[in-house]
Amino acid sequence: MLATLDLAGVFVFAVSGALTASRKELDIVGFAFVATVTGLGGGTLRDLLLDVGPVFWVHKPHYLLVTTLAAVLVFFTAHRVEVRYRLLLWADALGLALFCVVGARIARDAGAPFPVAVLMGMTSAVMGGLLRDIICNELPLVLRRELYWTPALLGAVVAIGLDGLGLPPAAGGFAGFAAAFGLRAAALRFDLALPAYKPRPGRPWGRDVPASALRPPPEP
Amino acid sequence: MLATLDLAGVFVFAVSGALTASRKELDIVGFAFVATVTGLGGGTLRDLLLDVGPVFWVHKPHYLLVTTLAAVLVFFTAHRVEVRYRLLLWADALGLALFCVVGARIARDAGAPFPVAVLMGMTSAVMGGLLRDIICNELPLVLRRELYWTPALLGAVVAIGLDGLGLPPAAGGFAGFAAAFGLRAAALRFDLALPAYKPRPGRPWGRDVPASALRPPPEP
Amino acid sequence: MLATLDLAGVFVFAVSGALTASRKELDIVGFAFVATVTGLGGGTLRDLLLDVGPVFWVHKPHYLLVTTLAAVLVFFTAHRVEVRYRLLLWADALGLALFCVVGARIARDAGAPFPVAVLMGMTSAVMGGLLRDIICNELPLVLRRELYWTPALLGAVVAIGLDGLGLPPAAGGFAGFAAAFGLRAAALRFDLALPAYKPRPGRPWGRDVPASALRPPPEP
Numbered sequence: 027m028l029a030t031l032d033l034a035g036v037f038v039f040a041v042s043g044a045l046t047a048s049r050k051e052l053d054i055v056g057f058a059f060v061a062t063v064t065g066l067g068g069g070t071l072r073d074l075l076l077d078v079g080p081v082f083w084v085h086k087p088h089y090l091l092v093t094t095l096a097a098v099l100v101f102f103t104a105h106r107v108e109v110r111y112r113l114l115l116w117a118d119a120l121g122l123a124l125f126c127v128v129g130a131r132i133a134r135d136a137g138a139p140f141p142v143a144v145l146m147g148m149t150s151a152v153m154g155g156l157l158r159d160i161i162c163n164e165l166p167l168v169l170r171r172e173l174y175w176t177p178a179l180l181g182a183v184v185a186i187g188l189d190g191l192g193l194p195p196a197a198g199g200f201a202g203f204a205a206a207f208g209l210r211a212a213a214l215r216f217d218l219a220l221p222a223y224k225p226r227p228g229r230p231w232g233r234d235v236p237a238s239a240l241r242p243p244p245e246p
Numbered sequence: 247m248l249a250t251l252d253l254a255g256v257f258v259f260a261v262s263g264a265l266t267a268s269r270k271e272l273d274i275v276g277f278a279f280v281a282t283v284t285g286l287g288g289g290t291l292r293d294l295l296l297d298v299g300p301v302f303w304v305h306k307p308h309y310l311l312v313t314t315l316a317a318v319l320v321f322f323t324a325h326r327v328e329v330r331y332r333l334l335l336w337a338d339a340l341g342l343a344l345f346c347v348v349g350a351r352i353a354r355d356a357g358a359p360f361p362v363a364v365l366m367g368m369t370s371a372v373m374g375g376l377l378r379d380i381i382c383n384e385l386p387l388v389l390r391r392e393l394y395w396t397p398a399l400l401g402a403v404v405a406i407g408l409d410g411l412g413l414p415p416a417a418g419g420f421a422g423f424a425a426a427f428g429l430r431a432a433a434l435r436f437d438l439a440l441p442a443y444k445p446r447p448g449r450p451w452g453r454d455v456p457a458s459a460l461r462p463p464p465e466p
Numbered sequence: 467m468l469a470t471l472d473l474a475g476v477f478v479f480a481v482s483g484a485l486t487a488s489r490k491e492l493d494i495v496g497f498a499f500v501a502t503v504t505g506l507g508g509g510t511l512r513d514l515l516l517d518v519g520p521v522f523w524v525h526k527p528h529y530l531l532v533t534t535l536a537a538v539l540v541f542f543t544a545h546r547v548e549v550r551y552r553l554l555l556w557a558d559a560l561g562l563a564l565f566c567v568v569g570a571r572i573a574r575d576a577g578a579p580f581p582v583a584v585l586m587g588m589t590s591a592v593m594g595g596l597l598r599d600i601i602c603n604e605l606p607l608v609l610r611r612e613l614y615w616t617p618a619l620l621g622a623v624v625a626i627g628l629d630g631l632g633l634p635p636a637a638g639g640f641a642g643f644a645a646a647f648g649l650r651a652a653a654l655r656f657d658l659a660l661p662a663y664k665p666r667p668g669r670p671w672g673r674d675v676p677a678s679a680l681r682p683p684p685e686p
Contacts, residue, residue: 047663048665050609051662051663051664052609052663053613053615053616053659053660053662053663054660055615055660056608056614056615057663058615059588059592059615070515074294074515075301075304076300076304077299077300077304079517080515080516080517083582084515084516084517084578084582085577085578085579085582087579087580087581090581090582104663105663105664105665137305138304138305139307140307141310141311142303142304142305142307145282145310148279152279156381160380160600161596161606161608162609163605163606163609165383166381168279168381169272169383173273174276175273175275175278176273176275179275219273220273220274220275221273221274222271222272222273223268223271223272223273223274223277223321223325224271225330294514295510295514295524296520296524297519297524357525358524358525359525361527361530362524362527362530368499376601386601386603388496388499389490389492389602393493394496395493395495395496395498395499396495399495440493440494441493442493443491443492443493443494443497443541443544443545444491444545445488445550
C-alpha cells in the first residue's frame with residue numbers, strides 16, 4: 027500500500043519535473059534526468075537523513091523506469107496540453123499530498139519522534155519540487171503566495187496522528203492525503219494563503235542595504 | 247558544552263533563516279521551514295558526509311522546537327527591528343563562528359584528519375546559510391565581497407589547532423569562536439576583504455561567449 | 467586505475483570550479499571552497515546514495531590537497547588565459563567524461579543494477595558542476611543547448627556495458643571515456659544537440675500564467 031502510493035507520488039512528481047524540462051526546452055535525456063531527480067529527490071533526502079541504508083531506489087530499478095516513462099510521455103504529448111503550467115501545478119499538488127503521508131510514515135516506522143516524522147513528511151513532499159526548480163533555474167514554487175508548506179504539514183500530521191490513535195492505515199493514509207490535497211487544491215483554486223509576513227509600511231525591504239553592498243551578478 | 251554551542255548556533259542560524267523568510271514575505275509555516283533548514287542544514291550535511299549514523303536532530307526533537315521558536319519569534323517581532331538586513335548579517339556571523347568550531351570538533355572526534363576536519367567546520371558554518379539563500383532565491387551571502395569563508399576557515403583551524411596542542415577544550419573553543427566572529431565582524435564593519443581575483447583590464451568577462459550561446463531564462 | 471582517473475576528474479572539475487570563482491571575482495579561500503565542492507560534489511552524492519560508508523575523501527586528505535592546488539593554480543594564472551570561459555567548458559567536459567565512467571563502475575561494484583549504475587555515472591558527472599553553478603549563482607551549464615546529459619549517459623553505458631561483456635577494464639574504461647568526451651567535444655565544437663522539446667507555435671510559454679501569479683523576486 028505504502029509502496030504503491032510512493033510509486034504514484036514518484037510518477038506525478040516526475041511528470042511535474044518533465045513539464046518543467048519542457049518549459050526549458052531540454053532534450054529527452056534532460057527530461058529523463060530532471061524527471062528522475064524530481065520524482066526521487068524528496069524520498070532520497072528523507073532516506074539519507076534517516077540513515078536507513080541504501081536509498082530506496084538503489085536496488086529497485088523500476089523506480090527509474092517509472093520516472094523515465096513519465097519523461098518520455100511528457101516529451102511526446104505535452105504540446106497537446108492547453109495549459110502546461112497549470113498541469114505542472116496539479117501534478118505537483120498530487121505529489122505533495124502523496125509524499126507528505128508516505129514520508130511521515132516511513133520516518134515513523136524508522137523510529138523518528140512525532141515532530142521529526144512530520145518534518146520528514148514535509149521534506150519528502152517539498153524537496154523534490156524544490157530541486158526541480160533549482161536545477162531548472164525556475165522561481166521555486168515554494169515561494170508562491172498560496173499555501174504550499176501548510177498542506178504538507180497538515181497531511182503529515184493527520185496521517186500519523188490518526189495512525190497513532192490506532193485507526194487502520196488505510197483510514198489515516200486516505201485522510202492525510204485528502205487533507206493535504208484538498209487544502210492545496212483549495213489554495214490553488216481560491217488563492218488561499220495564511221497571512222504573510224508584512225514589513226512595516228513605509229519601510230521597504232533593503233532600505234538599509236546600499237546597492238553597492240551586493241555585487242550585481244555578472245553577465246554569464 | 248559542544249551541545250550547548252551547537253544549539254546556540256542552530257538558534258541564530260534559524261533566526262537568519264526566518265529573517266530571510268521575512269524578506270520573501272512567507273507565511274508562518276514557510277518561516278518555520280526555512281528557519282529549520284537554515285539552522286540544521288550545515289550540521290546535517292556534516293553528519294551525512296561523516297556517516298555518523300542518523301543525523302543529529304533525527305532523534306532529538308528539541309532542535310526542531312528551537313528552530314520553530316526562532317521562526318515564531320521573528321515572525322511576530324521582525325517588523326519592530328529597524329534594520330532587518332543588518333540583523334540577518336549579524337545572526338549569520340554568530341552562527342558562522344559557532345558552527346565552524348563545533349563542526350570541526352565533531353569531525354575530529356569522528357576520526358577525520360586535520361584538513362578534512364577544517365573543511366567540515368567550514369561546511370557546517372557555510373552550508374546552512376547557502377541553503378537558505380538558494381531556497382529563498384536570494385543572492386548567496388557567500389558571494390559578498392567581504393571575508394566570509396576565511397573567518398570560518400580561521401575559526402576551525404584555531405579551535406582544533408589549540409585542541410591538538412593539548413589546551414583545555416574551553417580555551418580552544420573560545421579562541422576559535424573569537425577568531426572567527428572577530429574576523430567576520432571586522433569584515434562587516436570595515437569592509438575587509440582578501441584581494442579578489444581580477445580579470446585583465448580591458449578583457450571583460452564573457453567576451454568570448456556570444457550572448458546567443460546561453461539561452462535566456464524564460465519567463466516564469 | 468579507477469583511483470587515478472577519479473583523481474584526474476577531481477582535478478579538472480576543481481579547475482572548472484576555480485574558473486567559475488574567477489568569474490565571480492572571489493578571493494583565494496572562496497576559490498578553494500568552490501573548487502573543492504565542484505571537484506568532490508558528484509562523487510560525494512554518489513557515495514551518499516550508495517551508502518558505502520564515509521564519503522571517499524573523508525579519510526583521504528590528498529583529495530583536498532588536489533582541489534586546493536587547482537584553486538591556487540587558477541587564482542594565479544587564469545588572467546593569462548585568453549578565453550577563460552572556453553577553458554571552463556573544456557575542463558568541465560573532461561571531468562564529465564572521467565566521472566561518468568568512474569561513477570558507474572563504483573556503483574556497479576557496490577552491487578547496483580545496470581540502470582542505477584548508469585544513473586550514478588550521470589550523477590557523478592553532472593552534479594559537481596551543477597553545485598558549482600548553483601553556489602556561484604550562474605546559469606547551470608546543464609541547461610545549455612548542446613548535448614550535456616547524453617555524453618554522460620553514453621559513457622556510463624559503454625563502460626559498464628563493455629565490462630559486462632568481460633572485456634578488460636582498461637578497454638571499457640577507455641572506450642567509455644572516449645565516447646563521452648568525444649560526444650561532448652563534438653557537441654561543443656559543432657553545436658550538436660538532440661531535438662529539444664518545442665512548445666506549440668503561437669502558444670508561448672507561460673501564456674496561461676498571469677504575471678501576478680508569481681511574486682517578483684524582491685530587491686536583495
